[in-house]
Amino acid sequence: MFRKVLVANRGEIALRIIRALREMGIRSVAVHSQADADALHVKFADEKVCIGPGPSSQSYLAVPSIISAAEITRADAIHPGYGFLAEDAEFAEVCEKCDIRWIGPPPSAMRLMGDKIRARAAMEEAGVPVLPGSSAISSEVDLREAAERIGYPIILKAAAGGGGRGMKIVRESSRLVDDWSVARAEALAAFGNPDMYVERYCERPRHIEVQVIADHHGAAAHLGERECSVQRRHQKVVEEAPSAALDEDVRSQLTDAALQAVRSIGYHNLGTLEFLLDADGRFYFMEMNTRLQVEHPVTEMITGVDLVREQIRIAAGQKLSFGMRRPRGHAIELRINAEDPETFAPWPGKITALNIPGGLGVRVDTHIYEGYVVPPHYDSLLAKLIVHDSSREAALRRARRCLDEFVIEGIRTNLPFHRRIIDHPSFQSGRYDTGFVARLLAGE
């Protein structure tokens, strides 16, 4: 097992990883920007290294500074968390070349899933359902042929896109070529890669993802699904497990497909397969995230598996510590952000008063404290409130109770927005899709 691990991240997830390391008897190294000198992840790590100024480009994304910090502190491995360098295959390779173990999947798998066209082909190869679509479109003739074959509406997607970036819906053939040109130019500007492909557009889908994990000894497992349809502009706001939209039959088809995918691409460590679920209950592969996800605690709450500990064990060459798990009860996660609850504008500043909810079945993953100053340089996630209870109804009541107890003063937060979501009849009933938040905001 590793003696010392460097955590290449900040905020709640850095703290989450440092906690796992401490429980495993592994020393932790925090890296931090000048803006994060007073951050909790720095306080709770065994060692700390300042790696640069506030902006992430000069700190949490600065590969040479992070590698130097690992070498100076003689860390055996790096855990990247989520965001920043977590899906950077090149960084993973640099780590391994410097004899620092990468706590994540093989760089080859990261690269495969980073190219949405190759990922789609690999899934089709593995027998995982994908929507009718194309490979890379290289000419107007290609484009027309694909669109006619698939039928409208279609969606144009960037090979280098993902997470909702670089997409365009086309509803009629008269818009096709113009939209493609614009999308292509946008993809080139945003990702340095103009490659596009086409899929049939699925209206009002649900976003359901499957947590998978595999060790280097041939063991692979899924840990059930997470329902992530409550999103605003491709940012998840609420996640829950299990999904209210799946019966046992579709659930087992979905998890079987995810597991089959993992085995077929030679994947190791933790990953998530994202699927669209259409109104008829059919599911289709969307993309695979080759990292620990923000919403991983939802799965931890219903399975009892410490996913970060498993990641570390797997990277150190150990076996999965569990067999297949029957999920228990229901978990809901609310992402609490420093933002205006009406306009969603980021709202950095000093937290002057704080009350964090607690009690049975309540978990709050956060790095904030009274007096903490939320810096302007990073994403607005302040805390994740995760509740667990025996049923969805009971978990909803617990979430509502915790929202009543949660007090954050001095800055604006989306706590009021969460109360609107939790109280909404569509959310209460479990019958919602990826258009739910937009309709809520439109007053429908």
Ligand code: MV4
């Ligand atoms: C789609 C789709 C409908 N049809 N693909 C958005 C994020 C990226 N992972 C892919 N996304 C979508 N792909 C086809 N063929 C609808 C979306 C989509 C979406 C997906 C999940 C969650 C929220 C969403 C919001 C808008 C669009």
